[in-house]
Amino acid sequence: MAEMPVIEPQKCDGCGLCVGVCHLNALAVVNNIITIIETVECDWCTDCEAVCPTGAISCPFEIVIQEP
Amino acid sequence: MAVQLEFLKSIPYFSDLDIAELESIAGLIFEKTADRAEMVLLEGESAANLYFVASGVVKVFKTSAEGKEQILSIVRPGESLNDVPIFDGGPNPVSALAMGPVLLYGIKRNDMETILRDHPQVALNVIKVLARRVRHLVSLVEDLSFKHVIGRVAKILLEHVGGEMGRGPRLTQQEMAAMAGTAREVVGRSLKALEEEGAIKLDRHRIIITDKEALKEITGAPS
Numbered sequence: 001m002a003e004m005p006v007i008e009p010q011k012c013d014g015c016g017l018c019v020g021v022c023h024l025n026a027l028a029v030v031n032n033i034i035t036i037i038e039t040v041e042c043d044w045c046t047d048c049e050a051v052c053p054t055g056a057i058s059c060p061f062e063i064v065i066q067e068p
Numbered sequence: 069m070a071v072q073l074e075f076l077k078s079i080p081y082f083s084d085l086d087i088a089e090l091e092s093i094a095g096l097i098f099e100k101t102a103d104r105a106e107m108v109l110l111e112g113e114s115a116a117n118l119y120f121v122a123s124g125v126v127k128v129f130k131t132s133a134e135g136k137e138q139i140l141s142i143v144r145p146g147e148s149l150n151d152v153p154i155f156d157g158g159p160n161p162v163s164a165l166a167m168g169p170v171l172l173y174g175i176k177r178n179d180m181e182t183i184l185r186d187h188p189q190v191a192l193n194v195i196k197v198l199a200r201r202v203r204h205l206v207s208l209v210e211d212l213s214f215k216h217v218i219g220r221v222a223k224i225l226l227e228h229v230g231g232e233m234g235r236g237p238r239l240t241q242q243e244m245a246a247m248a249g250t251a252r253e254v255v256g257r258s259l260k261a262l263e264e265e266g267a268i269k270l271d272r273h274r275i276i277i278t279d280k281e282a283l284k285e286i287t288g289a290p291s
Contacts, residue, residue: 003273017144020124020168027161044272046241047167050252051125060238061275063229066202 002041005048009033011056018048018057027057071097071173079120079146080197084189093187096179102126102166109164115153117174118275121145124170128162136260137254140208142167151196151198154180221258222249222286225268229277238273262286 004026014032026040027048034057036042046059071094076082082093100119102108108119108126126143140162143149153160154177175183184191211217224247230236241259245252259275262268267282269273277283 015145017125017168020170021104022168027180029267042272046256049240051144051167051243053144055242058240058241058242059273060243061273061280062238063225063277065231065280066269066276066278 002038003044003050004036004038004042005059007034007036008056008058013054013056015053017051017053021047021051021060023047070072075122075146079148081120081148081190081193083193085187089187089189093175093183094150094191096171096175100172100174102170104166104168106166106170107163107168108166108172109160109162111161111163112159115150115160115177117176118151118180119149119172119174119232120156121147121149122171122173123165126164126170126172126237127167128164130162137147138212138257140254142271148197151201155194155198160289207250208253211254216288217250217254218258218261219287220250221255222262222267222283224248225262225275225277226280226283226287 012034014029014034016029016034018034019027019029023045024040024043026037026042028035028037040058044059048057049059073087073090073094076090076094076097077085082090086095099122104125109115111130121143123145125141126149127138128141128143128149131137131195143164149172149230150160152158184194221244224239224244228236228239239256241252245255248255248258259268259270262283263270265282265286267277267279267286269278270276
């Protein structure tokens with residue numbers, strides 16, 4: 001399964017700002033909570049994290065060393 | 069067009085106004101829409117209107133001669149855009165871009181002057197908004213001028229890299245900002261700078277350290 005942003009539903013106030021900024025249309029508000037549409041592969045632009053006023057959505061990076 | 073008075077009241081400029089005052093201001097508001105990635109303001113251009121974000125999000129930024137971008141703020145519903153040139157009559161000091169579909173409420177400069185004269189409470193509110201803005205920008209200036217944020221971001225990457233012992237913790241830009249004592253916007257720019265230096269590569273959800281020695285050098289630590 002593709003890596004997708006992480007949502008903490010208890011923090012989400014359903015404002016939908018992240019839905020509007022997602023250029024891949026990978027997010028939707030369902031029952032007033034943000035939900036990821038996993039058929040779309042996120043390109044990790046992190047705009048959804050940047051605009052979220054409650055910190056409910058995050059795009060964590062894994063830090064790795066390049067294999068020689 | 070029906071400007072929602074409840075929404076208008078939630079705008080810091082218009083807090084503490086009564087319904088009659090809000091109704092008179094609502095009559096001066098016009099709507100403007102912008103699609104994703106559409107420029108809402110262009111740095112250097114003259115400014116005729118003050119804008120409030122009614123829905124969506126706008127990114128306010130400056131661009132260097134080399135094309136590097138520094139985000140100054142993310143403007144969400146209820147917040148204003150273009151305040152400075154409206155009040156000092158100069159050109160836009162920044163550019164602004166719609167991060168998704170955006171609805172703006174606009175007020176012409178002349179109408180804003182009328183509002184300020186007719187409703188002194190708005191003038192007091194504007195002072196508070198601009199003071200908050202100055203505080204935010206002073207903090208950003210401090211981060212950009214005095215702190216070696218790039219070095220600290222490089223250190224954070226080296227400290228949290230996964231290795232033979234397993235995967236390291238996954239970090240958001242917000243978490244890196246908190247660790248580096250800076251703003252998220254500055255971390256984003258630092259990561260881009262490190263990528264330009266050839267020390268890292270951003271690959272979707274992974275930050276790949278491509279030159280560990282270069283990254284160590286940027287931290288100022290002996291290699």
